[in-house]
Amino acid sequence: MTARKSQTMKPATAAKKLDVYLPATPAEFQEGVVSRDELNALQADPPEWLRELRKNGPHPRPVVAARLGVSISGLARAGVTEALTTEEIDAIRDEDPDWLERERATQAEVRRQEADQKRP
Known part of the structure; x- marks a missing residue:
């Protein structure tokens, strides 16, 4: 049995789902891909940069x-x-x-x- 590959999305899609402006996100977020699990983790327990963007x-x-x-x-x-x-x-x-x-x-x-x- 093979392990299921985690679904990934482009940073622009993830930013849209997080309701944040992509150019204001950290470079590592903009340059990578975001898995469904990572997106869920960001939504469940947002890091400081995400809380700050959502607030200000x-x-x-x-x-x-x-x-x-x-x-x-x-x-x-x-x-x-x-x-x-x-x-x-x-x-x-x-x-x-x-x-x-x-x-x-x-x-x-x-x-x-x-x-x-x-x-x-």
Whole structure:
């Protein structure tokens, strides 16, 4: 009987699953492959670098969008195309620019329509 080979993924896939911005991860993470077991270990007991990235960023656009309550498309329409830190996200929230209010309203409408479609 042969031992099963552990499933591996590219660092970009692992970063996406961990909700972190790949260029901000350590070089050894970016340059290697990540096994399913390693990913599970990172999720179960995150090392300091992962805890720090999740807390302070920079965050990938899906995380930025979620924290601001808008879609990724809404970020793009507003010209936000780069990863942002928690501090930058908080500053946008504090400023409450017009685009953020518009995009939140758009997101709320989309969610309402999706909920309506799910009803029998």
